[in-house]
Amino acid sequence: SDSPILVTGGAGYIGSHTVRLLAEQGRRVVVLDNLVFGHREAIVSEGVEFVQGAVGDRELLKDLFTQHQFSAVVHFAAYAYVGESVTNPLKYYRNNTAEPLTLLEVMQEFGCKNFVFSSTCATYGVPASIPIVESNPQDPINPYGRSKLMLEWVLRDCDSAWGLKSACLRYFNASGAAEDGLIGEDHDPETHLIPRVLMAVTGEISHLDVFGTDYPTPDGTCIRDYIHVNDLAGAHAKALDFLAGGGDSVRCNLGTGVGVSVRQIIDAVEEVTGKEVPVQYGPRREGDPPQLLADPSYARDTLGWEAQHKDVRDMVRSAWAWMNGPHQGRYPR
Numbered sequence: 001s002d003s004p005i006l007v008t009g010g011a012g013y014i015g016s017h018t019v020r021l022l023a024e025q026g027r028r029v030v031v032l033d034n035l036v037f038g039h040r041e042a043i044v045s046e047g048v049e050f051v052q053g054a055v056g057d058r059e060l061l062k063d064l065f066t067q068h069q070f071s072a073v074v075h076f077a078a079y080a081y082v083g084e085s086v087t088n089p090l091k092y093y094r095n096n097t098a099e100p101l102t103l104l105e106v107m108q109e110f111g112c113k114n115f116v117f118s119s120t121c122a123t124y125g126v127p128a129s130i131p132i133v134e135s136n137p138q139d140p141i142n143p144y145g146r147s148k149l150m151l152e153w154v155l156r157d158c159d160s161a162w163g164l165k166s167a168c169l170r171y172f173n174a175s176g177a178a179e180d181g182l183i184g185e186d187h188d189p190e191t192h193l194i195p196r197v198l199m200a201v202t203g204e205i206s207h208l209d210v211f212g213t214d215y216p217t218p219d220g221t222c223i224r225d226y227i228h229v230n231d232l233a234g235a236h237a238k239a240l241d242f243l244a245g246g247g248d249s250v251r252c253n254l255g256t257g258v259g260v261s262v263r264q265i266i267d268a269v270e271e272v273t274g275k276e277v278p279v280q281y282g283p284r285r286e287g288d289p290p291q292l293l294a295d296p297s298y299a300r301d302t303l304g305w306e307a308q309h310k311d312v313r314d315m316v317r318s319a320w321a322w323m324n325g326p327h328q329g330r331y332p333r
């Protein structure tokens with residue numbers, strides 16, 4: 001379709017890869033990002049309009065919706081540090097739950113009824129059963145997860161009340177980067193495993209701390225479902241098409257269904273980089289479930305989406321390409 005798509009948080013990690021894909025698919029894209037964590041340089045595609053601003057800025061949103069007849073909104077803009085959400089919950093409830101209400105109000109006012117939402121496997125908390133299916137109980141164990149789950153509830157109620165159709169995409173562990181190394185993951189501070197293992201290889205940090213070796217898993221380290229950021233991007237494109245085609249509101253896990261331990265990530269990094277990772281084995285990090293693993297079959301059956309990258313070495317290889325690319329893993333500050 002020709003009417004543009006509004007992408008909030010499009011200058012962030014997952015947002016920027018999605019914007020690049022949507023632009024490559026010939027879609028018109030307007031990015032709204034406040035650049036608190038996003039990077040202007042992460043928007044690399046020609047013809048993408050960039051607007052610096054907040055999802056809670058009603059006047060700005062009204063201007064944008066008047067100027068463009070958006071057919072859909074893809075909403076990435078959020079804070080995502082679990083630890084910070086515990087010490088500063090109001091920051092998370094304000095930014096992740098409250099501010100988007102303004103966006104939804106403006107959508108209702110302008111009759112825009114398709115919404116793709118960045119949700120998270122953190123809404124499940126410690127999973128009652130593995131692999132996680134969408135009907136698993138959602139019982140988040142931190143304010144970050146609750147801030148996301150509450151917006152899922154808001155979206156459900158907006159569907160009942162005024163026909164908002166939403167796709168809640170529950171990401172597992174987003175990882176990897178563009179294969180050409182042009183865009184990638186640049187968090188400050190960086191807490192995620194794969195970039196930190198690579199930083200231990202480059203010497204940017206002295207060593208990797210492994211958080212816990214006594215988990216009830218085959219090698220004692222935590223198991224996660226690492227999903228390539230470009231696969232996540234593809235799921236957003238599929239979700240947009242699904243809703244544009246009249247699909248009903250849907251909630252989907254986005255993962256590979258393959259479980260990978262911390263130790264296996266270290267092994268993959270050593271294989272890809274050809275270098276040894278300096279490692280220190282330490283205590284568990286609070287709030288880490290031993291195992292998180294998606295059953296991704298519902299996304300396949302509804303959206304027709306399936307992860308293309310199921311070998312975690314693909315994620316490590318592309319993250320390494322980003323670390324060695326034009327920005328060396330860090331956008332200009």
Ligand code: UDP
Nearest residue numbers: 191192193196209210211222224262285288
């Ligand atoms: N992890 C680790 N050392 C680090 C960062 C992470 O051992 O420096 C472990 C962490 O305990 C978890 C896994 O790696 O089991 C993935 O952590 P990450 O923060 O990347 O994602 P999460 O699953 O917490 O969202």
